[in-house]
Amino acid sequence: MEKVFQPLDPLLHAELRLAVMSLLIADEEAEFPYIKEQTGATAGNLSVQIDKLSSAGYIKVRKTFKGKRPCTLCRITANGQKAFAAYVEALKSYLEVGEK
Amino acid sequence: MEKVFQPLDPLLHAELRLAVMSLLIADEEAEFPYIKEQTGATAGNLSVQIDKLSSAGYIKVRKTFKGKRPCTLCRITANGQKAFAAYVEALKSYLEVGEK
DNA sequence: AACGTTTGGTTTATGTTATAAACTTGTTTA
DNA sequence: TAAACAAGTTTATAACATAAACCAAACGTT
Numbered sequence: 001m002e003k004v005f006q007p008l009d010p011l012l013h014a015e016l017r018l019a020v021m022s023l024l025i026a027d028e029e030a031e032f033p034y035i036k037e038q039t040g041a042t043a044g045n046l047s048v049q050i051d052k053l054s055s056a057g058y059i060k061v062r063k064t065f066k067g068k069r070p071c072t073l074c075r076i077t078a079n080g081q082k083a084f085a086a087y088v089e090a091l092k093s094y095l096e097v098g099e100k
Numbered sequence: 101m102e103k104v105f106q107p108l109d110p111l112l113h114a115e116l117r118l119a120v121m122s123l124l125i126a127d128e129e130a131e132f133p134y135i136k137e138q139t140g141a142t143a144g145n146l147s148v149q150i151d152k153l154s155s156a157g158y159i160k161v162r163k164t165f166k167g168k169r170p171c172t173l174c175r176i177t178a179n180g181q182k183a184f185a186a187y188v189e190a191l192k193s194y195l196e197v198g199e200k
Numbered sequence: 201a202a203c204g205t206t207t208g209g210t211t212t213a214t215g216t217t218a219t220a221a222a223c224t225t226g227t228t229t230a
Numbered sequence: 231t232a233a234a235c236a237a238g239t240t241t242a243t244a245a246c247a248t249a250a251a252c253c254a255a256a257c258g259t260t
Contacts, residue, residue, distance in 0.1 A: 005119045005139060013115065014247070019105045022194045032208070039105060043209055045248050051210095068256065070208060088195055094122045095188055114218070132237070143238055145219050151239095168227065170237060 006090035009083060011056050016041050017049045021084050024059060024076035032072040050074060058083055106190035109183060111156050116141050117149045121184050124159060124176035132172035150174060158183055 012018055019039045023030055036046050050072075053059045058080035062073040076084075112118055119139045123130055130138075136146050150172075153159045158180035162173040176184075 005115075005122070008115050010246090013113070015105075015108050015113065016247080018194050022105070036208095042249060044211080044250075047208095047210060048248080070255080072209075091191070091195070094118050095191070110217090116218080136237095142220060143236095144221075144240080147237095147239060148219080170226080172238075 004093060006093045008090050008094075009087050011052065011058065012083060012087040014049070016045060017053055018087075020046075020049060020053060020074070021058065021076065021080065024074060025081065025084055029073055029075040031066075032074065035074065053080070056083075104193060106193045108190050108194075109187050111152065111158065112183060112187040114149070116145060117153055118187075120146075120149060120153060120174070121158065121176065121180065124174060125181065125184055129173055129175040131166075132174065135174065153180070156183075 012021060016039060019041075020035055023035055023038055032043075032046070032050075035041075035050075036043060039046065041049075050059070050061065054061045054074075057077060060075045060077050062075065064071050064073060112121060116139060119141075120135055123135055123138055132143075132146070132150070135141075135150075136143060139146065141149075150159070150161065154161045154174075157177060160175045160177050162175065164171050164173060
């Protein structure tokens, strides 16, 4: 049996972005500080990576307020969910030890 | 339940190197041109990535001859196998949708 | 009420990394 | 013997991840 490696979506194949998506797959929507805390990322790094996910349409960012403080909400999109599922599927071609 | 993301070994978290390791997990030893063909990588890229895996002690490279032609053999090491297993384990913290 | 501190981020700079392009060395084939 | 091919290596470039520096508003303190 031929082993075929499926290409890995470079947008998802990055530790922090993958972590963010993983959180949003589980929770659907989350606030910036929560994501920051859960991932252990710096705010700057997180901000950049969220931008990329947002530009790709994998997540949707909503700026609101919580009382008087700004509050950035991130929500995964349908496309994001699809992309994540496809990424997981593609990964399997690398991880499953191919049987004869 | 708290979600904790385990760090991903940067040496393995790279498409081509992961593919190489995946092949060697399955076959243990393989020739350079075979790996090249299976992964679809360019020779240059493959050469560089094999060097890195070799420097890390994840694989062992043996230069021999096949008739008169040079032949580069790659074999996974025990450390490489361990690292691969650990990487797969770490990945799970990103892929498994954490249950409450 | 003014001053420092904290919160919630964004922008910019830097160092790494992946990758391809160009090159080398030797072998086969016409 | 000259051209084409095989098997890689070295070098250059472009993208990327990440942290450091920065900014603005709100809060707490004196």
